[in-house]
Amino acid sequence: MTPFQNTLYTGDNLYVLYGLNSGLADLIYLDPPFNTKRLYSAPVGSRAAGASFKDMWTWKDVDEYYLGKLAINYPALAHYIAGAGAVHSKAMMAYLTYMAQRIVEMHRVLKASGSLYLHCDPTASHYLKGLLDSVFGRDNFRNEIVWSYQRWTAGKLMFQRMHDIILFYTKSKAESKFNVLMEPYSGKSAHQAKRFTQIVEGKLVQNYTEDNVREKSMRDVWDISILNSQSKERTGYPTQKPLALLHRIVKASSNEGDIVLDPFCGCATTCVAAQQLGRKWIGIDIEKQPVKILIDRLSDDAGMFKDFIATDKLPVRTDIQAIAPDSKSVKERLYREQNGLCNGCGHEFDIWNLEIDHIVPKSKGGGSYYENYQLLCGACNKKKGDRPMEYLRMQIETREKLLKQRIVFGE
Numbered sequence: 001m002t003p004f005q006n007t008l009y010t011g012d013n014l015y016v017l018y019g020l021n022s023g024l025a026d027l028i029y030l031d032p033p034f035n036t037k038r039l040y041s042a043p044v045g046s047r048a049a050g051a052s053f054k055d056m057w058t059w060k061d062v063d064e065y066y067l068g069k070l071a072i073n074y075p076a077l078a079h080y081i082a083g084a085g086a087v088h089s090k091a092m093m094a095y096l097t098y099m100a101q102r103i104v105e106m107h108r109v110l111k112a113s114g115s116l117y118l119h120c121d122p123t124a125s126h127y128l129k130g131l132l133d134s135v136f137g138r139d140n141f142r143n144e145i146v147w148s149y150q151r152w153t154a155g156k157l158m159f160q161r162m163h164d165i166i167l168f169y170t171k172s173k174a175e176s177k178f179n180v181l182m183e184p185y186s187g188k189s190a191h192q193a194k195r196f197t198q199i200v201e202g203k204l205v206q207n208y209t210e211d212n213v214r215e216k217s218m219r220d221v222w223d224i225s226i227l228n229s230q231s232k233e234r235t236g237y238p239t240q241k242p243l244a245l246l247h248r249i250v251k252a253s254s255n256e257g258d259i260v261l262d263p264f265c266g267c268a269t270t271c272v273a274a275q276q277l278g279r280k281w282i283g284i285d286i287e288k289q290p291v292k293i294l295i296d297r298l299s300d301d302a303g304m305f306k307d308f309i310a311t312d313k314l315p316v317r318t319d320i321q322a323i324a325p326d327s328k329s330v331k332e333r334l335y336r337e338q339n340g341l342c343n344g345c346g347h348e349f350d351i352w353n354l355e356i357d358h359i360v361p362k363s364k365g366g367g368s369y370y371e372n373y374q375l376l377c378g379a380c381n382k383k384k385g386d387r388p389m390e391y392l393r394m395q396i397e398t399r400e401k402l403l404k405q406r407i408v409f410g411e
C-alpha cells in the first residue's frame with residue numbers, strides 16, 4: 001500500500017502531521033475538542049468503554065516556543081491570538097495557539113485543490129474563524145455550515161443551543177474542487193410541477209408523482225439527527241458524529257480515490273465514511289481506544305476493508321531531504337525564532353552554548369527536519385536525553401516549585 005494511506009495513527013496529531021508529505025490530502029475534516037472545559041468519557045459497557053479525553057486548556061498544553069515561531073512566520077496570527085487572549089481568557093489563548101500550531105501543518109499537508117472543514121461549536125467558532133482566515137486567507141472562506149439537530153435539554157434563561165458550526169475553507173480559490181449536492185424543496189414547492197388530481201374511494205384527492213420531486217442545490221443549514229442512544233451506529237465514543245454528516249462532506253469535497261484526513265478522528269467516523277464512498281483515508285487520534293473501535297466497526301461492515309494499518313510509529317516525510325542537525329543555517333534560524341532562549345529552561349544563551357535537539361527523539365520516530373528541531377542549553381539537553389519534551393517540562397516545573405518553596409521558607 002502507498003505510504004500514508006488507509007492508516008490509523010495513534011499519537012499527538014502535531015507530530016504525526018509533521019511526518020506527512022506536503023500536498024497529500026484532498027480533504028481534511030477535523031472535530032477537535034471545543035474548549036468546553038469538560039472531561040468526556042464513554043459509558044461503561046459501550047464499545048468505547050475506557051475512552052476519554054479532556055477539553056480544558058492551559059499553557060501546559062501548548063508548545064510555548066511555538067508562539068515565538070508563529071510571530072516570525074505568521075505575525076498577524078500571533079497578534080490575533082494575543083488579542084483573543086485579552087478579550088476572552090488565557091485559556092482561549094492557549095487553545096488557539098494549540099489549534100494554530102496544528103492548522104498551519106494541515107494547510108501544508110493539503111493539496112492546492114484541497115478543502116478543510118473544521119467542526120466546532122459556538123464556544124470558540126468565532127475565534128477559530130479568525131484563525132482560519134489568518135492561515136488560509138479570508139478569500140478562501142467558503143461556508144459557515146450550521147449543523148442543526150434536536151435533543152432533550154432542560155430549559156435555561158436563553159434559547160436552546162441546538163447547532164454546531166462547521167467552517168469550510170479551500171486552499172485556493174481557482175483550483176478547488178466542489179461537487180454540488182442537491183436537496184429536495186421543502187413543503188408544497190417540492191411537488192408543484194407534478195401535482196395532479198385523483199379519485200380515491202369516490203373522493204377527489206390532490207396527489208404528486210414520486211419521480212418528480214424537485215431539488216435545489218444544498219443550503220448551508222443541515223438538519224441531520226444526532227445519534228440517539230438506540231442508534232445502531234453508536235459506539236459509545238464520546239462526541240461521535242453521525243455518518244450521514246460525514247458522507248455529505250466527503251461527497252461534496254472529494255472524488256473516488258482521493259485522500260481524506262481526520263487528525264482528531266475519535267472513533268474514526270470520517271475514515272469509515274471515506275471508505276464507504278471509495279476514498280482513501282488517514283486517521284489520527286491521541287487515544288489508543290479508537291483503534292479497537294475502528295477494528296470493531298470494520299468487522300461489522302464484514303469484509304468491507306481489512307486492508308488498513310494501525311500504528312503508533314510516527315510517519316517520516318519522503319518529500320524533503322533530511323537536514324543534518326548540525327547544519328549552521330538551521331541553528332541560526334532556530335536561534336532567531338527562539339529569541340536566543342533555551343526551549344527548556346527559557347534562559348538566554350549565546351548561540352554557541354545552545355545545542356540542536358530532536359523534539360520527538362529519533363528513537364521514537366522523530367524525523368530529521370526543521371519542524372522537529374529545537375535549541376536547548378547543555379543542561380536541559382542532557383536532562384531530556386532520549387525522552388519526550390513533557391519529561392523535561394516536568395523536571396523544570398518541579399525544580400521551579402522547589403525553588404519557590406526555598407524562597408518562601410528562606411532556605
Ligand SMILES: C[S@@+](CC[C@H](N)C(=O)[O-])C[C@H]1O[C@@H](n2cnc3c(N)ncnc32)[C@H](O)[C@@H]1O
Pocket residue numbers: 011012013014031032033052053237238239240241242263264265266267268269270284285286287
Ligand atoms: C470531538 S472528538 C472527535 C470525534 C469524532 N469526530 C467521531 O466522530 O468519533 C475529539 C478527538 O480528538 C482527540 N484528540 C485530542 N487531542 C488530540 C491530539 N493532540 N492529537 C490527536 N488526537 C487528539 C481526542 O482523543 C478525541 O478522540
